[in-house]
Amino acid sequence: MKCIPLLVLLSFCNISIEAQKTNSFLIYSVKGSVTTVENNKGTKVKIGKLLTDKSRLTVGPNSLVSIICNESSLFSVTKAGSYSMEQFKDSCQANKSSITSNYLKFIWNQLTTPKGNPEKNRKNYMNNVGAVSRTSISVWVDSRFDTINYNNGTFPVSWKCYSDADEFTFEVYQMARGGQPVYQKTVTKTSIYISDFAAQLNPNTAYYWKILAKGEESDERKLFFIWDNASYEKLLAQLRNTQKEFETVAEENFRLGFLLESARFYSEAYQHYKKAAQLNPSAQLFQKTLEAFKKDYNIEQ
Amino acid sequence: MQPPKRPLKKNRFVFIKKSYQWLHRFYLRYLIKRDTILATFSVFFVIGLLGLLPFDSGILNPFKTALKDLDFNDISYSVLHKNAGTPIDNRIIIINIGNADRLGLAAMIEKIRQAKPKVIGLDVQFAGPKDPQHDSLLRHMIGSTPNLVIVSRIDWSNKTNTEQVGYFGIYTPNRGYANFIGEDGGTIRNFSPFEKVDGKFYPSFATAIVARADSTAYQKLKHRKKEYEVINYSRKEEQYLLIDGLDLLENNTTTDFFHNKIILMGYINPDPYNVEDKHFTPLNAKFAGKSIPDMNGIIVHANIISMLLDANYIQDVPSWLFWLLTILICWMHVALFMRYYIEEHIWFHIVAKMAQIFFAILSVYIGIQFFSWFNLKIDTKISLIVIILAIDIIYFYEALAVWLHSKFGFKTNFHSKSH
Numbered sequence: 001m002k003c004i005p006l007l008v009l010l011s012f013c014n015i016s017i018e019a020q021k022t023n024s025f026l027i028y029s030v031k032g033s034v035t036t037v038e039n040n041k042g043t044k045v046k047i048g049k050l051l052t053d054k055s056r057l058t059v060g061p062n063s064l065v066s067i068i069c070n071e072s073s074l075f076s077v078t079k080a081g082s083y084s085m086e087q088f089k090d091s092c093q094a095n096k097s098s099i100t101s102n103y104l105k106f107i108w109n110q111l112t113t114p115k116g117n118p119e120k121n122r123k124n125y126m127n128n129v130g131a132v133s134r135t136s137i138s139v140w141v142d143s144r145f146d147t148i149n150y151n152n153g154t155f156p157v158s159w160k161c162y163s164d165a166d167e168f169t170f171e172v173y174q175m176a177r178g179g180q181p182v183y184q185k186t187v188t189k190t191s192i193y194i195s196d197f198a199a200q201l202n203p204n205t206a207y208y209w210k211i212l213a214k215g216e217e218s219d220e221r222k223l224f225f226i227w228d229n230a231s232y233e234k235l236l237a238q239l240r241n242t243q244k245e246f247e248t249v250a251e252e253n254f255r256l257g258f259l260l261e262s263a264r265f266y267s268e269a270y271q272h273y274k275k276a277a278q279l280n281p282s283a284q285l286f287q288k289t290l291e292a293f294k295k296d297y298n299i300e301q
Numbered sequence: 302m303q304p305p306k307r308p309l310k311k312n313r314f315v316f317i318k319k320s321y322q323w324l325h326r327f328y329l330r331y332l333i334k335r336d337t338i339l340a341t342f343s344v345f346f347v348i349g350l351l352g353l354l355p356f357d358s359g360i361l362n363p364f365k366t367a368l369k370d371l372d373f374n375d376i377s378y379s380v381l382h383k384n385a386g387t388p389i390d391n392r393i394i395i396i397n398i399g400n401a402d403r404l405g406l407a408a409m410i411e412k413i414r415q416a417k418p419k420v421i422g423l424d425v426q427f428a429g430p431k432d433p434q435h436d437s438l439l440r441h442m443i444g445s446t447p448n449l450v451i452v453s454r455i456d457w458s459n460k461t462n463t464e465q466v467g468y469f470g471i472y473t474p475n476r477g478y479a480n481f482i483g484e485d486g487g488t489i490r491n492f493s494p495f496e497k498v499d500g501k502f503y504p505s506f507a508t509a510i511v512a513r514a515d516s517t518a519y520q521k522l523k524h525r526k527k528e529y530e531v532i533n534y535s536r537k538e539e540q541y542l543l544i545d546g547l548d549l550l551e552n553n554t555t556t557d558f559f560h561n562k563i564i565l566m567g568y569i570n571p572d573p574y575n576v577e578d579k580h581f582t583p584l585n586a587k588f589a590g591k592s593i594p595d596m597n598g599i600i601v602h603a604n605i606i607s608m609l610l611d612a613n614y615i616q617d618v619p620s621w622l623f624w625l626l627t628i629l630i631c632w633m634h635v636a637l638f639m640r641y642y643i644e645e646h647i648w649f650h651i652v653a654k655m656a657q658i659f660f661a662i663l664s665v666y667i668g669i670q671f672f673s674w675f676n677l678k679i680d681t682k683i684s685l686i687v688i689i690l691a692i693d694i695i696y697f698y699e700a701l702a703v704w705l706h707s708k709f710g711f712k713t714n715f716h717s718k719s720h
Binding site: 118119122123124125126127128129130131132133134138140143 | 427480528599
């Protein structure tokens, strides 16, 4: 019982600390004349500038500014005037729903949206279309590139284009949908080497990439995952040890190449296929597989 | 002196009579007890009440949720391999278009139509324009091939343009919607042969093909006047003649045998992890639980076409017969449960559980056999639910009957001291 007043006091302190937290505002987009006053000094705001509660923002006529608050919520100011950033603190409330409220929302939605069953209410169940789609997107990416695992080496991510587009934008994101690209490059070829962008990404993090021809929308984003050395070596050791029977080094490399290709480690698979073909040049299977692999993934000779 | 032997017939009669007397004493008399009949009635009354609830309680009911996309008849396909012995359907030839673009498709149609097939079905949706030259060629092919049927899509959420005809849809009247009936990502068991939109009837892709290929089969389907048909999956991919579109373009295959056949052009990818235009079907090796889609859309259409051509429809048990059987099953179970509940309560739960297990196995078996032998679909799920519900209803009924007895002198076999 003695603990209760202490708990109440701690809770009160926690609430007070939460209330005292300052907000940080990041300028996300600017159009027109937007200035900020900090420490009695006025400057024109630029994308990426960080403001605090104490900053003051002046938006000119026909201007707008979009701001991200506390890495969570985005809002825009379009009306001309001078604003204290503190007055935007209500826009900083992130939509952090608790598990309970999310669960209750889910239950609510489930309970209030009766759909019947496919036999009795077929119109609600006719969303499955049994036809392949040939959309207006002219860029085609092999479905094997839906997921790319990577640890080392050089390997081209390639695509085909059915239009006359001569410029493509390759983008890498941290999210499957939405967000800003963490890597962007315009290329004129129909491929890009993984090593060109992998160095700028963090290992053990899921990234999503897409390729778009100029003036076109793109297909869904594909997964790209960089394995750190320790994890990759562990996986490789596991794959190596799955075969207990005798095999030559060339055969082992060929098997590893096959297993790694299946596991979508294309760059690493290529290295093992190459090694197998080099170690045993007389083996037709190794040579032909390597040739087919190069052809499949558009690897230049 | 030995006693004279009784005639065998008389012995048998006595045995039957004694057996009947024993059975009557043990079980049959419970069938006609008022409590049994009222408890049976209560089971269906509760089911009716649950059905009247204005919201979908499925999410709170793991049993219902688990059974949502489960049909025991799927076992006929996935475990008992109902379709295993079906010969190759040589009336249908499937061309795998692979990743062919619009130019490739136009070239394929050109080759196919020269062989004078009965119908060509192009199972591809075209969302918008692409390369002007290729589009022009394909448009010409579609417009100038009278026996070519292309796919459209029914979108019920679009009130003004329910039939989405796609980019080339306006160049031909020969269209059929490719929609199947099923939950999103669920098993495809049904299709609707026709849909009525603003007073006009639209055929499905398979129906439109059959209408041009076999008018008798088409009339038969029309006369059934059913809003949906259960798909009789008779064949897998390998039970159809399959030709690679590239082989066709590179003249690696002859087109002579296309004459008078139904040619379906669609996308097939042998990679099990490529799920483009792939659907779950009852032929999936895993008939329940998480799995990967197993059949390309074009093969599902081919199965529907085979079914329509052979008039090999899956029949449903009439509703009245289905409910009559369900009530009968429920009544017999309630009588058994009542007997043990009142007379030998110590055994009640064991007997009830054993009866449920026994009936579950038996009913699924009977359902599967009827489906396999007679193409007759019996939904055994409802009778299973009824049997499971019956035990809880007996408890409720007992409390109600005892209360009615104490208040109004209601005659019941239950009495407050029984448990």
